[in-house]
Amino acid sequence: MSADTRTYELVYVLPPELRDLELENAHQEVLQVIDRNDGKIVFDNSWGIRKLAYPIDKKTEGHYTMLHIDLDPSKVADVERLLNLSENVMRYLIIRDPVA
Amino acid sequence: MSDEQETQETTAVTAAATAADVEEPTAAVPPSTGADDAAAAPAAEAADTSASDAAPAAPKPEAAPEPKAEQTAEATPESKPEPAPVTATETKATEPASDAVHAAPEPEAAPEPKAEQTAETTPESKPEPAPATATETKATEPATTPAGGRPASARPAPPPEPDPTALDPRKRVPPVYRANQGPSQSRFRPRHVATDVPLEQIHYKNIEILSQFLDRQGRILSRRKTRVSAKKQRRLKTAIKQARHLALLPYTPSHIRGRR
Numbered sequence: 001m002s003a004d005t006r007t008y009e010l011v012y013v014l015p016p017e018l019r020d021l022e023l024e025n026a027h028q029e030v031l032q033v034i035d036r037n038d039g040k041i042v043f044d045n046s047w048g049i050r051k052l053a054y055p056i057d058k059k060t061e062g063h064y065t066m067l068h069i070d071l072d073p074s075k076v077a078d079v080e081r082l083l084n085l086s087e088n089v090m091r092y093l094i095i096r097d098p099v100a
Numbered sequence: 101m102s103d104e105q106e107t108q109e110t111t112a113v114t115a116a117a118t119a120a121d122v123e124e125p126t127a128a129v130p131p132s133t134g135a136d137d138a139a140a141a142p143a144a145e146a147a148d149t150s151a152s153d154a155a156p157a158a159p160k161p162e163a164a165p166e167p168k169a170e171q172t173a174e175a176t177p178e179s180k181p182e183p184a185p186v187t188a189t190e191t192k193a194t195e196p197a198s199d200a201v202h203a204a205p206e207p208e209a210a211p212e213p214k215a216e217q218t219a220e221t222t223p224e225s226k227p228e229p230a231p232a233t234a235t236e237t238k239a240t241e242p243a244t245t246p247a248g249g250r251p252a253s254a255r256p257a258p259p260p261e262p263d264p265t266a267l268d269p270r271k272r273v274p275p276v277y278r279a280n281q282g283p284s285q286s287r288f289r290p291r292h293v294a295t296d297v298p299l300e301q302i303h304y305k306n307i308e309i310l311s312q313f314l315d316r317q318g319r320i321l322s323r324r325k326t327r328v329s330a331k332k333q334r335r336l337k338t339a340i341k342q343a344r345h346l347a348l349l350p351y352t353p354s355h356i357r358g359r360r
Binding site: 095 | 303304342344345346347348349350351352354
């Protein structure tokens, strides 16, 4: 982690109905958003499909994925903007890596 | 314990009754009613009155205290020393009670003492002890019985050593945590306890811990209930809200009950 970046933890939720290729594409979409902002993925961890505590868009489950990203703090806003625009991402959360 | 005592007493009463039958059958009845109160003494006294001719007053009073002495001896090893000296014949640790028993029976009231202790010992065992010991037991027993009469209950009280934590509220051990029972009725109710949650473990992914800080409605418990430090409570608040955002935790009860 260089001086101009910070490690962030990103969790995003994808719709449960996505399968295989669709799911892969959705993941790629997120990765591109990060890549476009010069983010570097240092860790990724899929939580798999999980039951939601409450329905979102009438869906009761979701694919959870957690990433640790080295990212320029000034780019976080743009990442968030793009994730908001994403059709697939139901929810996301970006916080500073609690460990770092 | 008390049950034991009662049973012994009842047996004693019956025995006394049988003994008393020889002289006065009717007199034996009252004791049985009195025995319910766990008062062996009444029975013995009654026996005395009924069977006064059979046995001198001295031996019988003893009979009453003895049962208690037995039990005290069993319950508390410390009490043994007293009975043991009385009857040196048997120095076994567990025996003291029985020794006392033996001692008591000797006097004259063979049937009564037996009955009380007969639960374990046979009537024939009485003869062994010497009258002198019996008198001694008399003297000692009254003193011991009052204190040891209720061995089980009296025991706990003694621990006088002051608990260092009792004085300092901060060191008080929190009550055992009970699962989310909903909001507590009063603030004097046992508090929520997960105060020992390590700060590092408070994050939005740790649902198990976070859910401990929610009531049944999914509301975040107040610090008054959680008794958690301000710092931890702040982290909890943030973590819970983050978890809610990701649908890891519910926002409202409808999310809980209305789960489809």
